Amino acid sequence: MTSHPLRTYEDVRETLLAKREVALLDVREEDPHAQCHPLFAANFPLARIELDAWTRLPRRDVPIVLLDDGEGLAARAFDKFVALGYTQVALLAGALDGWIRAGGEVFRDVNVPSKAFGEFVEAQRHTPSLSAEALDALQKSGEKLVVLDARRFDEYRTMNIPGSVSVPGAELALRARALAPDPATRIVVNCAGRTRSIIGAQSLVNAGLPNPVAALRNGTIGWTLAGQTLEHGSERRFDADAGREPPILETSRQSALALATRAGVRRTSINEAARWAGETSRTTYRFDVRTPEEYESAHAPGFQGAPGGQLVQETEMFVPVRGARVVLFDDDGVRANMTASWLAQMNIDTYVVDGAHRGDLTEAGAYRPERPHPAPSPxxxxxxxxxxxxxxxxxxxxxxxxxxxxxxxxxxxxxxxxxxxxxxxxxxxxxxxxxxxxxxxxxxxxxxxxxxxxxxxxxxxxxxxxxxxxxxxxxxVGLPTEGGEAKLASPRIDRYRRPYEGVGNAREAMQAYLDWEYGLVAQLERDGTHGFFVI
Missing domain, CATH: 3.40.250.10 (Rhodanese-like domain)
Known part of the structure; x- marks a missing residue:
């Protein structure tokens, strides 16, 4: 039997606390990962290693620790990573059970670091919130009110609070002043559950908007559990020029810059970030936090498109190397600084590009990841x-x-x-x-x-x-297709069914999800490796 290098729970924990780089990767499929995993274990399915490794783990000598639940997947993943040129690969000693037996805290669901951080922020800052019943009453009263949906546009189109407008994540800080120019207009931010509602509302509070701001408590889940009706197929979204009017933009820019500075965000340039990306001693991620449409129109070489709200919501998927350096770009001075302020509070070494020009944006289209060549097949x-x-x-x-x-x-x-x-x-x-x-x-x-x-x-x-x-x-070429679940040779464990996603979810599952989120702050305290702080 082939032996593999091992790293223990104690070793990984000490590395996290020291902020040294480590990629703790759960190579199971998403559903088993969602049932039980360490806080900073990023889901990295064995099946997709060749497609994702060189993008998500850009430094080939980054320390990697692989885990499974004893199925043998980690050993198979080890061989794949070594074949791809990674030089510091190890297995977690004892696999998931070893982590638990050593006293390690384990978590359910996906994107847990970000969701736990959202709960941490709410607990520390007491982010204002409204119940579904209160929002419904306000809408019926005729009070000046805008409801801004902080999810991706495709999620918004699936289901949304009646009358709401799609303003995903980091767009809130750029657009809200234009969407609610009267300071008396109440702004309510929602998502499907809690995290993006909390972060979105707190972003506007932090940015100093004069309007009354609140998160919709428990998002569309709370709205549904209160017996309210959702809209489907809505197309309302912010105008591309909203918030870019010079006086409004300058106010938003200054407030976002001040927040980033308070959070410890540092400044860099396009050229310096490119030099960092070539270093062999430190992992550097470069993200363009503008909208997908803006990114595809023109972007700087080496920068991946990562809309700011989703980057904060799915941080461990974009940045699986804990202890890495993250560089953010926008063209307005608002979205990157606001996003950076949150990443820095998540204990991530974060920089924002200053001084970039339109001439730096020399590439267009979707991000083209570097991938190895597969063995030739007919x-x-x-x-x-x-x-x-x-x-x-x-x-x-x-x-x-x-x-x-x-x-x-x-x-x-x-x-x-x-x-x-x-x-x-x-x-x-x-x-x-x-x-x-x-x-x-x-x-x-x-x-x-x-x-x-x-x-x-x-x-x-x-x-x-x-x-x-x-x-x-x-x-x-016009050949026929069919749908349905016939001829499944594997269980459908590649996707975890989120209780807050789509329609038709059981009320019990939605309530259980909310109860789980409420318990995340206590789990963070027991785990003790996060390093989160709140400004």
């Missing part, structure tokens, strides 16, 4: 695949390794869905995955399927092809 075109699947004598089986939600929504007729990490176990059980003379792999774009092809070929000894361009290419 490609098959969509029409060739269609003919192959129609030929029953060919003995071909099509496997789809896309996210399960995408498969259920739409997939190629006859495809089996499988987790890449479950290929071996599913192949051993012919009840889940039938034998074939040849296999074809697909996913949304074909990227993940290309990496899975070598795994499947080594496992089965059968010919394995990859659908060129994946399911997107199949759809582009």
């Amino acid at each position: 490609k098959i075109s969509p029409r060739e695949l269609a003919a192959l699947l129609d030929d029953t004598s060919a003995g071909a089986v099509l496997l789809d390794v896309a996210p399960s939600a995408n498969y259920v929504r739409s997939h190629i007729p006859g495809a089996h869905w499988i987790l890449r990490s479950h290929l071996a176990s599913a192949y051993d059980d012919v009840r889940n995955l039938p034998d074939a003379r040849r296999y074809v792999l697909t996913c949304g774009s074909g990227a993940l399927a290309a990496f899975a092809a070598a795994d499947l070929a080594a496992l089965t000894g059968k010919p394995v092809s990859v659908l060129d361009g994946g399911n997107a290419a199949w759809t582009r």
Whole structure:
């Protein structure tokens, strides 16, 4: 049996407290991760390591500690990280059970550092809030009122408080003064649950808005539990120019800069950040916190798009290396400083770019991550695949390794869905995955399927092809698709069903989620590694 380097709970804890770099990575799928994990364990599924590693872990000699729940996934992940060039990789001694037996605190749900921080802020600052019943009464009274939804626009469109406007995260500090120019207008900030409502409302309080400001207590969950009706498919969102009028913008800029300075945020330049990114002794993340539309229009090389609100909400996913340096960019002096003020209070070494010019934004389009090249595999075109699947004598089986939600929504007729990490176990059980003379792999774009092809070929000894361009290419040429959960060769554990997401959630699950959030501050105190503070 191959032995691997190990790091103990005590070692990892001491590293966190000393603010030295460490990436504590839970390589299970998202659902088992959400059931139980250490506070700063970032979910990093085994199935996606090749796609995500070089972006989320940009320094190849960063210390990495891998954990699972004893399934053997961490050992498999170790081999993948080493093959990708990482030089300081270890397994957590005793896996998750070892962490617990050593006295380590464990948490449920996802994005826990950010959610716990939100509760910490509310407990320290007593962020003003309104109940769903109080907001409903205010709306009916005709009082001057705006409801600003701090979630992503796609979440807002799924369900929203009636009459609310989509103003995601860091946009609040830039846009709110223009959206509520009368100081008598009450501003209520909401999200689905609590975190983004609290951080959004406290951002406006911190920024010194003269308006009465409050968070909608428990967000759309609280609204639903109070028996109120939500809207669906709304398109209301802030105007792109809102808040950019010179007098308003200067006021917002000065207040955001003052907050960032109080929180200990430091300043840098585009060129210095680029030099930092090339260092081998320190991990540096560079994020552009403007809207996705602004980012894709033009951005600086090396900067990833990370809208400020989501960066604060999903910090451990964007920044899995605890102890790393984070650099933020915007073009207004408001969004980056406000976002930075929160990251700094989350005990993250944070900088904001000053002095950038339009000429620095030399790239356009979506972020193009650097990825390794998969082992060569034969490609098959969509029409060739269609003919192959129609030929029953060919003995071909099509496997789809896309996210399960995408498969259920739409997939190629006859495809089996499988987790890449479950290929071996599913192949051993012919009840889940039938034998074939040849296999074809697909996913949304074909990227993940290309990496899975070598795994499947080594496992089965059968010919394995990859659908060129994946399911997107199949759809582009007009070939048929179907939906549903037929032919699942793996359990759908790649996605944790959030009680605050979408519609149709059980009231008991929503209430249990709120009760869990209320307990996070006590868990933080027991854990003792966070280093959070509040200005």
